[in-house]
Amino acid sequence: MKNLSEISFEEIVKQHQIRVFNTAISFLQNKEDAEDVTQEVFIEIYHSLDSFRRQANVSTWIYRITVNRSLDFIRKKNAKKKQSFLTTLFSNDSGEINLDKGHFDHPGILLEKKESARVLFAAINCLKESQKTAFILFHVEELSQKEIALIMDLSPKAVESLILRAKTHLREKLKNFYNNRGI
């Protein structure tokens, strides 16, 4: 195996592109946006190659950049949306959003599960940033709570509670959704 300092930028991109792209697509729920963010992540890595080579845990560092870039992209996109001043000021992150509007088809989801996954991703979109991050990293990226704790700079206990709260909120949202559909 090559030393970290000998690894070329191309190898870094090849090694981590799937991880970065999949994390970004789960957050952004749009292929084109995820590709933009993936490029941004690697440009940031390119400009901090020195710190890249000093990292003890490279994948944690890359995940952290990807999560931050994805959340930042969402913030910027939301800021661009034309909303009235009061709506922006008093909008609640946990506000009800119509899950029927779910339109995102994750390219990796099995065909027979696409409909359920679409509803789930729409519900994930309604979560607060920290809960969304913990849920995606745990349930989509299948990272351990310890790894997520390192990425989010939290204790494993805090991550566990974030995942539990995210699941509780999702359950409530899904319950309302299915109730309104008369199921």
Next chain:
Amino acid sequence: MDINNHINETFESLKGMHKAEPSPFLFDQVINKINRGVKPSAYSYNGNQFLRWALAISVSTIISINIIAVVSINYKKVSVASAEVSVKNELYNATTYNY
């Protein structure tokens, strides 16, 4: 099927999912951008959060200024009134004759 089964089924839709493949030209696109001098964009502050804090701080400052103003005006009124009373008392004492 009851609602809980639907919810569980929804959660399980993530199981067995494959990894999505990024564009095969990703590396070339990144290198193109780097060669064009594209720098990583600056992170934005959380606008909503910032506005909420700014609003909360300005409202609490206005309330504090009002409370201070009301308290100091009342204090002045009390001290002026007590000064008037003491002057009146002095006058009364000075003009009261003991027979």
